[in-house]
Amino acid sequence: xxxxxxxxxxxxxxxxxxxxxxxxxxxxxxxxxxxxxxxxxxxxxxxxxxxxxxxxxxxxxxxxxxxxxxxxxxxxxxxxxxxxxxxxxxxxxxxxxxxxxxxxxxxxxxxxxxxxxxxxxxxxxxxxxxxxxxxxxxxxxxxxxxxxxxxxxxxxxxxxxxxxxxxxxxxxxxxxxxxxxxxxxxxxxxxxxxxxxxxxxxxxxxxxxxxxxxxxxxxxxxxxxxxxxxxxxxxxxxxxxxxxxxxxxxxxxxxxxxxxxxxxxxxxxxxxxxxxxxxxxxxxxxx
Amino acid sequence: xxxxxxxxxxxxxxxxxxxxxxxxxxxxxxxxxxxxxxxxxxxxxxxxxxxxxxxxxxxxxxxxxxxxxxxxxxxxxxxxxxxxxxxxxxxx
Numbered sequence: 001x002x003x004x005x006x007x008x009x010x011x012x013x014x015x016x017x018x019x020x021x022x023x024x025x026x027x028x029x030x031x032x033x034x035x036x037x038x039x040x041x042x043x044x045x046x047x048x049x050x051x052x053x054x055x056x057x058x059x060x061x062x063x064x065x066x067x068x069x070x071x072x073x074x075x076x077x078x079x080x081x082x083x084x085x086x087x088x089x090x091x092x093x094x095x096x097x098x099x100x101x102x103x104x105x106x107x108x109x110x111x112x113x114x115x116x117x118x119x120x121x122x123x124x125x126x127x128x129x130x131x132x133x134x135x136x137x138x139x140x141x142x143x144x145x146x147x148x149x150x151x152x153x154x155x156x157x158x159x160x161x162x163x164x165x166x167x168x169x170x171x172x173x174x175x176x177x178x179x180x181x182x183x184x185x186x187x188x189x190x191x192x193x194x195x196x197x198x199x200x201x202x203x204x205x206x207x208x209x210x211x212x213x214x215x216x217x218x219x220x221x222x223x224x225x226x227x228x229x230x231x232x233x234x235x236x237x238x239x240x241x242x243x244x245x246x247x248x249x250x251x252x253x254x255x256x257x258x259x260x261x262x263x264x265x266x267x268x269x270x271x272x273x274x275x276x277x278x279x280x281x282x283x284x285x286x287x
Numbered sequence: 288x289x290x291x292x293x294x295x296x297x298x299x300x301x302x303x304x305x306x307x308x309x310x311x312x313x314x315x316x317x318x319x320x321x322x323x324x325x326x327x328x329x330x331x332x333x334x335x336x337x338x339x340x341x342x343x344x345x346x347x348x349x350x351x352x353x354x355x356x357x358x359x360x361x362x363x364x365x366x367x368x369x370x371x372x373x374x375x376x377x378x379x
Contacts, residue, residue: 229305251312251319255303
């Protein structure tokens with residue numbers, strides 16, 4: 001069994017793999033990250049052959065861990081790295097109890113956090129990655145961790161998952177050694193992972209207060225729309241993977257976020273337009 | 288005797304107002320409900336005592352200072368069906 005451990009923000013992971021390649025890919029993309037606190041992982045992901053004999057015949061990877069996705073489609077072995085990433089995300093989504101988890105990207109500037117949430121394809125990951133190369137600290141492209149006690153956002157700066165056109169966009173901004181292998185033919189098209197900047201990794205234990213929440217939507221004419229509190233609340237419960245599991249603490253954390261953080265829905269035709277809107281709204285809320 | 292209804296005590300609900308609606312966390316079930324008036328007021332009335340439809344309508348009429356209790360009773364009856372389905376009120 002080949003094994004890899006890493007700490008991403010407050011969460012320690014251990015990945016065990018029957019094959020060396022996914023572990024080598026994880027070691028490369030997470031170079032410079034610390035190990036789990038006290039050496040103990042919060043979550044374990046195992047990549048194992050579906051049946052022992054398949055390891056020799058036609059390798060495919062099944063994700064196994066503390067939580068099991070019953071219909072997880074075994075992926076070809078060369079996507080084992082992707083399977084490990086999916087397993088880590090899945091366990092965070094289902095097992096995290098210390099924080100309210102939002103499907104949102106988070107970037108920080110001047111000690112305050114911009115959150116962007118939305119469905120897959122809304123652009124939250126790409127926009128966060130771009131901002132992370134342009135003076136903001138990337139706190140995470142996929143999950144924002146809301147501390148139910150303090151209301152602060154904790155960073156979860158896993159490797160950014162770039163899809164299709166976003167890959168070229170970020171290759172123009174970041175050095176080649178920060179990219180993982182190109183994974184083509186995945187259910188989401190071509191994927192490539194990007195390691196956040198070294199300062200984002202070094203500062204991942206610094207939480208910060210949320211200051212602006214955006215619901216971006218890609219592929220529409222430029223528009224900025226205010227949203228009502230009840231709509232925001234309902235959409236955030238949908239964006240959270242563990243709102244129900246957190247019970248009363250989740251309700252309180254979400255209500256505080258909705259009541260205190262200015263929120264806008266934004267439509268944008270391209271990344272440049274989105275970044276201009278972000279600049280404008282950020283300057284407005286900072287006044 | 289008309290059917291009477293009862294809700295959990297107020298302490299079993301955490302309510303946050305948003306856009307005139309109540310975002311209510313119901314402790315016994317762990318379910319969050321988004322309720323528009325007069326549903327939250329019906330829950331409050333039934334937290335203190337068991338009441339029938341007319342009794343609830345009288346409470347609401349007093350709270351909202353409306354005279355037409357007959358019309359309120361029709362609304363209350365509809366909301367009670369929904370609240371019972373949501374597990375927030377029970378017949379006794």
